[in-house]
Amino acid sequence: MFIRITGVKKQVLVSLCLYVGQIAIGYYAAWTGTITPKLQDPEQSPIPYNLTETDLSLVATIVYIGAIPGPYLSGWLSNTVGRKPCLIAGAALGVIGSCILSLATNLAMLYCGRLLLGFNGGVLAVMSIVYIGEIASTNIRGILLIVIGICQTIGTILLFLIGPFLSYSGTTFCGFAMYVCVALGALFIPESPIYYILKGDDEKVKEVLHDLGRSEDIDKLLSVKKEYVQTSSMKDWSELFTIRSNRKAFFIAFVLSSLQNSSGFLVVLYFCASIFKMAGSSLSTDLSMIIIVSFQLIGSVLSSMFVERVGRRIMLLISTFLCSLSMFLLGLYFYLNSVDPSLVEKVKWFPLLILVVYFIAYDFGFGVVPNVIVGEMFTSNVRSKGSTLTMTLAWLWGFFVTTGCGILLEIVGGHVIFWFFTCVCAGAFLFAFFFLIETKGKSLLEIQELLNK
Template identity: 85%
Template structure:
C-alpha cells in the first residue's frame, strides 16, 4: 500500500529528481578535464588520429554553443505544454547525446554528442531553476535552489573521482546511466502550479498548491491570475521589457550571469591539465582537481546553510571579493614564474592552495546565487523567457571567453588570463553592491513589488 506524500516533503522529494539531473550536468561539465588526457593518448583515445589543440579546446567548450538554443525551445514549450514535459524531454535528449558520445569513433561524433548534451543540459538547468522556484515554499526556496549548485559540484567530484580509473567509454556511459534515471524520475513529478495559473485552470491550481503544502498561496495566485493569463496569450516577449519589474530583473540577472560565466571557474575546470603543467605543480592533475572540487563542495554546503540567514546579497559580496583576491594571487604566482622560476621554486604548492580557496569562495556565493535570483525575480508568465534569454546570452559570452582563454593560456601566459578574471570578479563585487536587491524571506509577489519601486 502506497502512502501519498504531500506538503514540504513532496517539494523536497520532487526536487531530488532534478538534483540527480544536475549531478549528471556537473559530471559532464567536468568531462573534458578527465577525458582530454585520454584523447591525447593514442592507446586510450577512441579516435584513430591525433587531435590539434584547437580541436581539443572545442571539445571542451562546444557544449556552450549547444546550450544556447535549447532554453529558447523550452521557454516557448514550457508555457504551452508545461514545465514537466520540458524536463522529461531534456533528460531524454541528454541520454541520446551521452550515448552518441560514448560510441564516438571520430571528432565529428564527439562534437555532435557534446552539442546535443549542451542543448539538453541547457534546457534541464534552466527548467530546474524555474520549476523549483515555482513549487517551493518561501521559507525553503533559497535552500532548494542552492542545492542545484551543490548537486553540480557533487557530479564534478564524481567525474574526477572515477574518470581516472575508467576508460573513455566507461566514463561517458556513467553519465548516460544517470540521465536515464532522471528521465524515468521526470515521468512521476507533478506539474508546476504556476503553469496552471497561466492556463487559467483554478481547480488545478488549488489542487497543486494543496498537494505541495502551500494552501496559503492559493488566494494570492488566483488574485493575479487574470494578469498572467492575459499576458501569456500575447505569445511574444514584449512583457519582459515593457513591465518595469521584469526589465529591472532582466538587467540584474543578466549582468550577474555574464560575470559568473566569465569569472574563471570554467577555464580551471576545462583546462586544469594545462594550468597545473604550466604551474609546475608536483601534485597530479586528477588529484589536484579532486582536492579542489571536494573543497568546492564545502563552499556549496556553506551556501545552503547561510542563504536563508545571511541573505543573497551579503553572500555574493563575500564570494566575489574572495574570488577576485584569489585570482590576483594566482596571476601573481604565474607572473613570478614567468620572470624567474627560482622565485617560486619553494612554492609549487601555492596554485593548488589558491584554487582551493577560490573554489570554496566561488561555490559559497558566485556559483549558486545567480541561479537563485534567476528563479526568484521574474513574474511567473515571463520567468521561463527571462531565464532563457539570460542564460543563453551568458553561455554565448562564456563560450567565447572560455574558448579564447583556453587557446591563449599558454600563449600570453597564465598571469594575463588570471588577472583578467580578477577584474571580472571585482566588477561582480561592485555590481552586487550597487544594484542587487535582497530577496531573502520575500515571496515572489513581494519581490515584484520591490522591483517596481
C-alpha cells in the first residue's frame, strides 16, 4: 500500500515517518525535566548513589557533545551512500542509546546513553532537514520543514504529560519505542532525487521525481546536473566558503542557529525545577511545565499556518521581539525577588505567565525558522556540509552556554541569566532585520540567485 502512494501525498507520508524521529528528539531533549527529580529521589533513581548538581547538569547537556560528530559522519556518508541509509543509521543509534538509558544503573551508563542520543539527534536533525528540503515541492517545502520544530514540541509535551506518572524506566522506554518505529519506517522511504543527481543516475532522478509528484522539476534539475556532479567529486569543504551564495548562507544559518541555542529555551527545559523553586511558585514543577508546553503547541501551530503566508523573516522578527521582552520581564521578577521578596509576594504566578508567552513566541518563529533556513539556503551539492558545520558549531556553543547557565543559575541569580537571554534574543531580532533574506515561495535555485547578489 505504501509504495502505491505517489505525488504530494507521498511527500507528506515520507515526512511523517521522519517526524516521529523529531518527536523522539524533542522527548529526550526535555527528558531531564522530569527525570532529574527521579534521579534525586533514592526510591525512584536507578543509580544506587547520590548525584551532584554538576553530575545532573552534565547528564542534561552532554547531548550537545554527542551531537557534534553525528552530522560530520552523516554529511560525508549522505553523498557517498545516500540520504536514506544515514536516516536509518540515525534511527538505529536512537534505539541503542535509549536502550542503554533505560537500563542504566550507574552514572557512566547515563552519560553513554545521553551521548548516543546526542549522536542520533545530530544525525537525524541535520539529515531530516536536508532530506525533506530535497524531496518537497516548493509550495509546501516551508510547511514540511517547519513541522520538524512542531514535532519536537509535541515530544516535549508528551514527556511532561506522561513523565510525572511513570517510573524512570517507563519514561525512558517510551522514547525507545518511538525510535524503533522510525528505524522500521525509514526502510521504506525513497532516496532523495538530489543524491541520484550527484551520482549521475538520470533514470532514478526521473523515477523518484515522478513518484513524488514533481515531474515539472525534472528538466530543471537535469539542466544543472553537470554542475552538481562536477562539484560532488571535490572531496573537501572549500566550496562552502569559496562560492559566494554558500558563504553568505553559512553566515546567516550559523548565526541564527547559535543564537537559537543560547536563547534560554533549553535552560528552562533542563532546569525547570530549579527555576520554579527559586521563583517560589505555588504550583508544582510538573504541572507548571505541562501548562507551559501545552501553550507552546499554540506557537507551533501558528507557525505552520503563517510560514507560507507572512514569510520566514516577519515570523522571526515577531518571535524574537516577544522572546526578548519575556526574558527581560522574567529577569525583572527575579531581581525584585532577590531585593525584597515582599515586592512579588502577590504575583507568584507571574513567572509561569511569562514563560507561557515566551514558549508560544519561541515556537512561533525562533524555534523553527532557523531549521527552515538551514534546509533552504545552501546549494544542493553542499547542503549536507553546510548543515553539518552550521548545526555542530551551534550545538557546541549551546553546550557551553546551557551548562554554564545551569551551574550559575543559583549562584549569580536568575535575573542575571535571564537578562543575558534578553540580549541574545534582541541580538537575533537585529540580525534578522538586517541580514535575513525572505525565502517564502522561492525555489532553491531562486534562493541561490538572491544570495549571490
